[in-house]
Amino acid sequence: MAPLPPASRSRTTRPKKGTKKPDLTQAERDKIAALHAQGKGRNEIAREIGRSAYSVTKVAKELGLSFDEAATVEATAARVAKMKARRVDLAEQLLDDVVKLRERLWSPHNYYER
Structure with missing residues (x-):
């Protein structure tokens, strides 16, 4: 069976390499601060707001927050x-x-020879 041509292969749609999400909004920054106040961890906050853990860490550092x-x-x-x-x-x-x-x-043991 011949391989499928590249155009007919199914692909998952992901953002192109090098593209990044827009900067965090003030609402997202406020939500990070609120979730931090609730005692949530960095990765949990990142999942909840749909951003990377690095973004959460960066904002937390700017706000003077630290994670336990x-x-x-x-x-x-x-x-x-x-x-x-x-x-x-x-x-x-x-x-x-x-x-x-x-x-x-x-x-x-027994040894047999043919």
Whole structure:
């Protein structure tokens, strides 16, 4: 089957590279401040207003607002602990596999030749 010509391929419509959204309106800036006051995080605010996290960070910095990093630190510590536990589990599984394979390697076996 021959590939489809480029014109007939389906494509998702995305903005062209290099195009950017217009600057934030005052209403969006006010909404960022209000959502920040409610205790929402940077990424959550960005999703809610439909802008990038960078834009939210930039406006927050201009307004003298900062985001609580305690949740990020806590989440990172939890992820590190989870990954450490997974590595320990994997190491135990690999050692079990090595023991089984070693037993098979040194066990008596039949050899057939044709």
